Amino acid sequence: MSTRLATKGRLIDTRKPLSFSFNGKKMRGYAGDTLASALLANDQMLVGRSFKYHRPRGVVASGAEEPNGLVNLGKEGQFEPNQRVTTTELFDGLEAESQNHWPSLEFDIGAINKHLSRFLPAGFYYKMFMYPRAAWKHVYEPFIRQSAGLGKAPKSRDEDTYEHFYAFCDVLVVGGGVAGLQAALTAGKSGARVILLEQTDHWGGRAPVDGGTIDGGPVDKFVDETLAALKSMDNVQLRNRTMGAGVYDHGYALGYERLTDHAPKAGGPRHRLWRIRAAQIITATGAIERPLSFAGNDIPGVMLASAVRDYVVNYGVSVGDRTVVVTNNDNAYLTAISLKHAGLDVPVILDARVLPDDRGLVAQAKALGIRVLMGHGIASVKGGKRVTGVQICSQAGEGAVLEEVACDAVAMSGGWSPVVHLWSHCGGKLRWDTSHACFLPDVDNPPKGADGMGFVTPAGAASGMFALDDVLHDAHSAAEGVITSLGMRLAKNVSSPIADRREESPLAPVWLMPHGASAKLREKTWLDYQNDVKVSDVRLAAQEGFVSVEHAKRYTTLGMATDQGKLSNINGLATLAGALDADIPTVGTTTFRPPYHPISLASIAGEAKDHVFQPIRRTPIHDWHEANGAIFEPVGQWRRPYAFKRGLESTHDAVMREVKNTREKLGLLDASTLGKIIVKGPDAGKFLDMMYTNVMSTLKVGKCRYGLMCSENGFLIDDGVVARIDEDTWLCHTTTGGAERIHAHMEEWLQTEWWDWNVYVANVTEQYAQVAVVGPNARTALERLGGMDVSKEALGFMDWADGELGGFKVRVYRISFSGELSYEVAVDASHGQAFWDALLAVGADLGVMPYGTECLHIMRAEKGFIMIGDETDGTVIPQDLGLNWAISKKKDDYLGKRAQERSHMTDPNRWKLVGLETVDGSTLPDGAYAVGEGTNENGQKNMIGRVTSTYHSPTLGKGIAMGLVLHGPDRMGEVLSFPGTDGKTYEAKIVDPVFCDKEGEKQNV
């Protein structure tokens, strides 16, 4: 069993006991524990079930590489699935539940034994997709859905807050082990701005566990002193509980700070995403120990040797009373020695190597009386939910059992893989190191910045230095190189400390144990614990032709679980290389992508939640709308009133009332959102003639003209009224959603194509509150305000004038989008609400009512005016809409002209705009298609048109619509049928799109 030892752990504080629960069972731990160490201290080795076979799973590792220990953590607003027990710090009251089991962790009905597992081989999903077809839907999919997914999906809103932080530095050091600390010290002392990130809550990494001396003192002393020195420097920032998650172009890096995961009741943000710009990045990310591939290596109790050591030394936890150590390198002997020192039994060390002599750690272990079997390995691990023993065999053979040893834990070590993830994220290349059997950063091919120079330097174990002295030297020289490349000078008083050296024998690569393991053993030899990928699966993939490592990965799902194969990748690709008789470097690795370890989605969203989820744009009159029954609709980022509801009336009734009132009396529309762009300069007229399809240069001062804008591909992108302000100034109105887009469009052409034209533009959209005063009583209302002449003679249709109304400084445009007598009045935004109030006051007995966008839409549709985004969808040209009158034939050029002359654009079969009137007065469904004779090649009915806008017109008392129809304008009076999604078919007659007041008499009074 696993238990807490009497010897104290380095990181725990036994004076601060904490209580927590696992699957409802109360347990005790100490401050400084991880959830993993606390579970093990309570003899909870079994922590979950695997993804595919629901195999029992125990803790394997002690850090971010852990594949098995994933739990549902917390309750309700703080619930989160897939939390890693090894990276979860224990806190009082923590509640965890294991995942992926039913009905219980101990007894899982979904567990698939080895007899069933052969029905779930590599590529299972792909094979099932193929044959038999019907089986997918009725058999496999329900089964897979039942067994898929690890944690539960949260049901409550996340009650925590999150944020971003932008930081800049000369040198970003990722990893707060001894290498990172030394690199930061060297860089910091040289005067660089340094940020040092460490993913755990403690500094020094695993060096203090592995022992040795630095400058004659213990490693812990070096860590404490270096930390103190760094903290005293103003130019160095230290962040623990902050993982370097990713490295991107141009020295951009992400740090993931977990502020309150260990103290969920504390205030403040839970996670902070550091968005760092670093001139240089040092990855001191350490290395991860590899498992060995032997049968039964997934049984709970089989752990990485380094993890076994960590639990003993850091947390005072023994994972078993009797631990068999199995290794291909010297490093694992440290575990045996640690266990022995802690008073625990190590029945045997199985070393796959055959060494000529006993040196260093091997000699030390033997001196402690530990039995060492050279050239031996594990044939098979005995046990179900917990290790009960191992069967020993020769590593060179096929697995014949020589001896059985009882034990309750196995500590394995297959060597170490440097953490090259961050080096690789932005294109750093790797090389294979034969002596350590691992991939290393190829320092001649680093990720490169805009200057073509590398901006990432690995340091310490991350660059393949495993001896303490080498680690420190490498870190120092990495920082030295970085300081030089920054053009800074290395401080004189800084040098690398000296660490003692251990005599070490070389590692022997072992990719399968025993070397000639039979098929039966290979089927029980796990590579990926979380996704249940075995040696046999990878071999099968190779046999079936998946020779590329990327294909084999996806076919077998190796390394595709939430741990992203931190333990399994190298063993997996070595297995693949073995099956293909290829070298490991020629097989290569899969791609390392950020983040290094999962980060919360909420941290990416940052502050953008609840009331600041998205900016909402408000006009100066927004508050009034809100207080007066407005039903809002989003238009771009604006919220515009759709209608103003009065009393108990429905929204539809409100819209009908607003149309009727505006047509008969007086309506007010808040038109502030419409874009207003000033274009000025000697070449402004020429410029606008290029921007618009019609001629704007000839517009007279004091006049307005409706214009169309097209993209260079000829498609209609915006429309609006242009007013000529003076000799070289125009004001262009755009659609609500178009203001920023059209402003940018103009700037782009001016800056990139016509940079020598003398034109300046300015977006003054928000400078003005603009109110449309619409209806037969509009003039009376303005005359009551008084201050300027708004008569037909002084201010005719399509005129504008500056002046005063009711004491307000205004610009009045005599334009109409409704077909009524209409003025659009612009006032400075800071006076917008007061002007609106003044209009309501003078209009009180004239029947004034505000109206919303739906009323606006209906009135424009009754007049046959098009709406960008309704009648246009990015594929429509003005000619489709019968707007040829607004396209100049005199001009040599305008944006879109040549495109509109292409054969497809002049095709007489393009659908064209018409009005549609239902035969029975009902309203056509929006977006409905008209069907014609016959069917297309897919057996669908041929389509000959579609509805672009459709409304019930209160003015006409029937449904009206606009649509694009094949040969539409030539088919006036024809009746088309529009099948609706409601099962009904609507009949509509093709008519002129102008339904009301064709001569425009009403607006021209």
Next chain:
Amino acid sequence: MSEPVTALKGGTNTAGFASVTEIGPIGMITLRGRLSEKAITKSAVAASGVTMPEQRMCNTQGEHGIAWMSPDELLVMCPYAEVHDRLADLQEKLAKHHALAVNVSDARAVFQVKGEGVREVLAKLAPVDMHPDQFTPGMFRRTRLAQVPAAFWMTDDTTVHIICFRSVAQYVFEVLCVAAQPGSEVDHF
């Protein structure tokens, strides 16, 4: 004419580790022209009452100021009540030059964020190096605050002035308050 009303009517929040207050209205004129032309900069100096700032800098004295916006754009600041007169004067002076001067006073909202942690509030929302050695009073940045465009400068080491579009004043106010909320101090600078 009525009294001018700002977007948030001078809303303020002092709950966080930096206070957030809507100030203004301030008179603002966008002036576009070739900054190499003496007449352009001279007229800006006359309209604002302050000297020309260097590239990426601003000069401000109370409500008066000039901010460098781009190689062909300045922001001229003056008391709100004087903006129409000053603009007319500016336009007259530049009548014979290719330049564009428009009133944008009402298109903007102005905020003052004040407190020891003000640099952190900004660094949470804007991709700007707010380190005291890197961003000093007198500098001016056109950037973004979270999801909207904004510009800001520091009047002293604990005070930031922010300009954004009027329509998003509520969003900017709220997002500043979120960034300044107690317990979220970063302790970075």
